[in-house]
Amino acid sequence: MSQPDTIERILDAAAALFAERGYSETSLRTITTTANVNLAAVNYHFGSKKALIQAVFSRYLAPFCECLNSNLDAREKASDQAIHVDEAIQILFSSLFQSTEAIGGGLEPFMRLLGLAYAQSQEHLRHFIIEEYGDTYRRFMEILQADMPDVDPVAFYWRLYFMLGATVFTLSSYNPINNISKADFGEERSIKEVVSLLEPSISTLLRADDAER
Amino acid sequence: MSQPDTIERILDAAAALFAERGYSETSLRTITTTANVNLAAVNYHFGSKKALIQAVFSRYLAPFCECLNSNLDAREKASDQAIHVDEAIQILFSSLFQSTEAIGGGLEPFMRLLGLAYAQSQEHLRHFIIEEYGDTYRRFMEILQADMPDVDPVAFYWRLYFMLGATVFTLSSYNPINNISKADFGEERSIKEVVSLLEPSISTLLRADDAER
DNA sequence: GTCTATAAACTGATAGAC
DNA sequence: GTCTATCAGTTTATAGAC
Secondary structure, three states: OOOOOHHHHHHHHHHHHHHHHOOOOOOHHHHHHHHOOOOHHHHHHOOOHHHHHHHHHHHHHHHHHHHHHHHHHHHHHHOOOOOOHHHHHHHHHHHHHHHHHOOOOOHHHHHHHHHHHHHOOOHHHHHHHHHHHHHHHHHHHHHHHHOOOOOOHHHHHHHHHHHHHHHHHHHHOHHHHHHHHHHHHOOOOOHHHHHHHHHHHHHHHHHOOOOOO | OOOOOHHHHHHHHHHHHHHHHOOOOOOHHHHHHHHOOOHHHHHHHOOOHHHHHHHHHHHHHHHHHHHHHHHHHHHHHHOOOOOOHHHHHHHHHHHHHHHHOOOOOOHHHHHHHHHHHHHOOOHHHHHHHHHHHHHHHHHHHHHHHHHOOOOOHHHHHHHHHHHHHHHHHHHHOHHHHHHHHHHHHOOOOOHHHHHHHHHHHHHHHHHOOOOOO
16 A cells, blocks of 8 residues: 555556457556556565456445435335336446446446446356355346236346347447447437436336237 | 368357357457367458458348348338338338348347347447348338438437337346346246237337326 | 566467478 | 468466565
């Protein structure tokens, strides 16, 4: 702890670099050079590259789960009325914003790290996510499902992945997508505006009546 | 061409391995060993690893574009009625099935390769996709947009990415997701069944009335 | 806790014999 | 067109001095 927090500097550099180019594409050398620390520091403080990847991930995932849980607690305490899909989705995204704005870079790096964890078969990371994230995920899922009891559970289960895919894919590529929008329409959308487009889309996607069409 | 098509064997092995573990995570040595060809053969036949990646991608993308285009041609020839969103989506997915079933592995590897191209910042691959895919993409997009003229173009543009994300994310992880479904519900869904869940979800997502809610 | 030096293995790519 | 052998560079990780 002589230097202004070596650990913190490594985590900051690693988060930005992993999100930008992927886990395997980022070497420990690039991270330590960017962070202005010695190469050996990573293995000293974290043990291995895999452990560093998980630590980087935790810094986003843990606060998010905590934040979502406490927001759900507060809402359930404030009113006896059941939480409907729309409100649940809104709580989800406001928790995302709330928990990431303290950390560098905001929402996009977190979504990129999440997308990469699924895209590349980072098996170790996937298991790690389920362990740290499982309880919160189940709680949220059950709230949604309680509001749409008529939907077949398996169909509902797949719709959750449709929702996850739409969210992670879009927000993790927010910058490049927004740049194309700027070039093609001359219009930008802030990430908050994109989320406000995403919220109703996801709500209708989840509640889509099977009979309709 | 003395061995039963070295080029083909390299492409098959590379496609399966790239889809399974990612581009950077797959070495040329792993590919050539799996394909039972000499290490030097990749550089002899393709020139470089990047060129191999693009060749692997082309084998899925080119037939798909061709198939989608000819299906749209046939439909436009058969009837003067405008193509509505639901029908366009249905043509999209049947083209996906049609064009991939000839190639090894079917739909999932293609979706994985596509997801990886977006997730990892494979800049060269992204440019390559736009070049080979741009015209077909624009044509399809304009058909959709013509059926929903009241939606703000920028909002529509973002919804296309929501759609792309839901599709690519879910289908590229079809196997692991389906396995969880098996464990949790004791029920499986074939990839065709998942697509038949996806189609109405995507249609409502695209057509979601802004005023609704 | 930080550093240098280095191990041990792997990477994509190529030259040259056959 | 296929092979061996090898180059030159990279990777993660660690031992040991300070």
